[in-house]
Amino acid sequence: MTVGRSDGTGVDRGAATPRRTRNAGATREALLGAAQDLFGRKGYERATTREIGEVAGVDPALISRYFGSKADLYLAAVATERLGADEVDGHDRTDAPFDDLAQVVEVVLRRTARRGPGPILQALVRDDASAEIREAATARLERRMVGPIAAGYEAAGLDRPTLRAQVAVAALLGVGLARSLGWFDELHAADPGDLAGLVTDSLAAVPDDPAG
Amino acid sequence: MTVGRSDGTGVDRGAATPRRTRNAGATREALLGAAQDLFGRKGYERATTREIGEVAGVDPALISRYFGSKADLYLAAVATERLGADEVDGHDRTDAPFDDLAQVVEVVLRRTARRGPGPILQALVRDDASAEIREAATARLERRMVGPIAAGYEAAGLDRPTLRAQVAVAALLGVGLARSLGWFDELHAADPGDLAGLVTDSLAAVPDDPAG
DNA sequence: GTCAGAAGTCATCAGTTGATGACATCGTAG
């Protein structure tokens, strides 16, 4: 799919080349941004190409030109999506596994505090996403989240660490989903930091006397 | 455009007793069952009236006649959906609040072991459901699950019982979602009873010395 | 037997969606 040129002609880079009224790179970026926004908020089906074009301030026909199809645009949007990992402290840990449960919890909660569920969460939750997309998403979850958490559980001497980690990740994503979709008022309004302690405590699942 | 005539009128749908070739009640039931199945598996958008009719072995036009519209059929399907509550032991607790956390966990895990996420979970997760549907679903969650669990937390002397209960329900639904959608292999294959202990332990979040 | 109405069938409508090719316009190399 080749995300193509990243020629740095940012849309808001004031000094760079702002005068340029015709700029394929900027148009691509605008479409990608609008796609991430709308796919994340409304899901694949409900986000129409016309709407994406409108948000991007660009003619929808250009989706076809620059990405091939709506599905390809979706793939590109998911590929670009970082799951908010790049916002942990200042590090750019775009795709690296997390350190431990606490960090995963913090990132997910912070991520879901801002916008709706991103493309990855949507891909997991929706069955209209292609199997290919789903598998890529789950694989990423396994590697970045389940792995480190399972290691932590194992180090803590808990049995079935992988299963526990899968439960923890699923549960955490459930909380994130509930927050970003506004299932419950209190949960929706809760402070991320405050919530993090609560969730981490629950998911730590430490028995009375941890072996370690 | 031949719509694809239904070869054979009453396919195999009438396994029960329908000698009656024309039976409005049975037709309604068939549509409702097909709607629950397809809405649960594919979501509102992707489940088309034509497909529902095909699965039900019934002409899609009858959706309009018996339910008014596709949205009304969805509402009826959600209203009929029991969330598996009627399978707890033998009681028919169609819409009553659950007793405690353990029961909620058991029901949700058992429910999501069988089929895909049902209409209620779909309504919660998908944003293409109307706001009306979403609110009804969350209201039901609050009443049946959050309430009892919060009461349990409060009795256990935990602070912020409602918020904790919301977190617990959201987390539990996340696990249920992960199971029914097959995010993780182990979690998907895990035995409901076995899993119940794990999840309940985590969500109980009991401090070292429970008050109760 | 027959006949009114219930139950089911069918063709078709209007709206929306994603896609695409023809055309217009801009930027820039020469």
Place this chain on the structure above:
DNA sequence: CTACGATGTCATCAACTGATGACTTCTGAC
């Protein structure tokens, strides 16, 4: 300046969706 390719605009298509009303067929009362 001019011409050509890159970029953007527009009208329109084909497919699909939910809905609906006219029509047919069956059931059961009389």
